[in-house]
Amino acid sequence: MKIVHAAFFALLAFATAARAEVLQSAADHFTVAFAAEVAAPPARTFAALGAVQHWWSSEHTWSGDAANLSLNAEAGGCFCERWKQGSSEHGRVIMVRENELLRLDSALGPLQEYAVSGILSFRLEAGDDDTTRLDVDYRVNGSSASGLDQIAPGVDQVLALQIDRLLRYIDTGNPEAPAEATPEPSPSRRDARAKLIEEWGRQATAAKAGEKKPGQKPKPADQP
Numbered sequence: 001m002k003i004v005h006a007a008f009f010a011l012l013a014f015a016t017a018a019r020a021e022v023l024q025s026a027a028d029h030f031t032v033a034f035a036a037e038v039a040a041p042p043a044r045t046f047a048a049l050g051a052v053q054h055w056w057s058s059e060h061t062w063s064g065d066a067a068n069l070s071l072n073a074e075a076g077g078c079f080c081e082r083w084k085q086g087s088s089e090h091g092r093v094i095m096v097r098e099n100e101l102l103r104l105d106s107a108l109g110p111l112q113e114y115a116v117s118g119i120l121s122f123r124l125e126a127g128d129d130d131t132t133r134l135d136v137d138y139r140v141n142g143s144s145a146s147g148l149d150q151i152a153p154g155v156d157q158v159l160a161l162q163i164d165r166l167l168r169y170i171d172t173g174n175p176e177a178p179a180e181a182t183p184e185p186s187p188s189r190r191d192a193r194a195k196l197i198e199e200w201g202r203q204a205t206a207a208k209a210g211e212k213k214p215g216q217k218p219k220p221a222d223q224p
Contacts, residue, residue: 022152029141030152034163038132040170042099042124045132048170049102049122052079055169057161060109062088079104091120100124107140108155116142136163 023031038045048055050073058066063083071079072093079091091106102122111118118140125133138159142148165175 022156023137025149025152027147027149028144029139030148030155031137031139032152032156032159033135033137034160035133035135036163036167037127038134038167038170040132041130042126042132045124045134045170046073046099046102048166049073051169055162055165055175057165057175060158060162062086073102079106094119108138109158111140111151111155114142114146114148114151116140116146116148134163 021033023033025031040048050071052071053067053069056066056069058064061069061081063081063086065083068081068083069079069090070082071077074096075093077093077096078089079093081088081090090108091104093102094105095101095103101124104120105117106120107114107116107118108120118138120138121136123135125135127133136159138155140148140155164177168177169175
């Protein structure tokens with residue numbers, strides 16, 4: 001991946017709109033879960049899940065470009081990444097109930113190297129006014145030597161990032177978080193800055209006035 005393993009498991013630099021929760025963690029297993037209400041009906045939400053190349057973060061791909069991702073949402077279907085120099089299977093679909101459930105056998109990212117197994121499930125339930133209740137859980141199991149309790153918080157953060165991007169993609173068609181506007185300075189700060197500039201102007205004027213004007217000759221001394 002473009003980021004090193006330590007960065008994958010580190011806390012992200014910004015807070016996501018909603019965090020997944022670490023329900024259980026031990027050296028040999030962890031479970032993280034997330035729930036949200038989606039402002040779209042189940043059919044639209046389910047379709048968006050399959051369009052993973054449009055909402056998954058490029059920073060969490062091997063090739064550095066989420067456009068190389070694909071997800072075939074049927075049993076045996078591949079959650080794959082293919083690029084010129086290689087390819088990777090991020091997961092394999094093991095169960096589908098259209099508009100209700102998508103489940104993958106998946107050891108995401110560097111977890112591949114830990115020789116662990118992971119089950120990633122997306123459950124959809126119709127809500128009121130064409131909304132969807134989305135529940136996501138990721139259950140990972142390994143051995144007592146896997147140290148998964150140390151990995152769980154980072155996976156929690158990364159999963160939350162991906163789900164937030166999915167929700168924004170469904171809501172606006174753009175998974176990226178809106179740029180934060182630069183706050184306007186407070187009136188007191190504006191006044192202080194104006195006074196400082198004014199003081200600089202006075203100092204510059206005074207400095208120029210104190211300079212000796214070139215080209216002036218001294219007056220001749222009186223003759224005796």
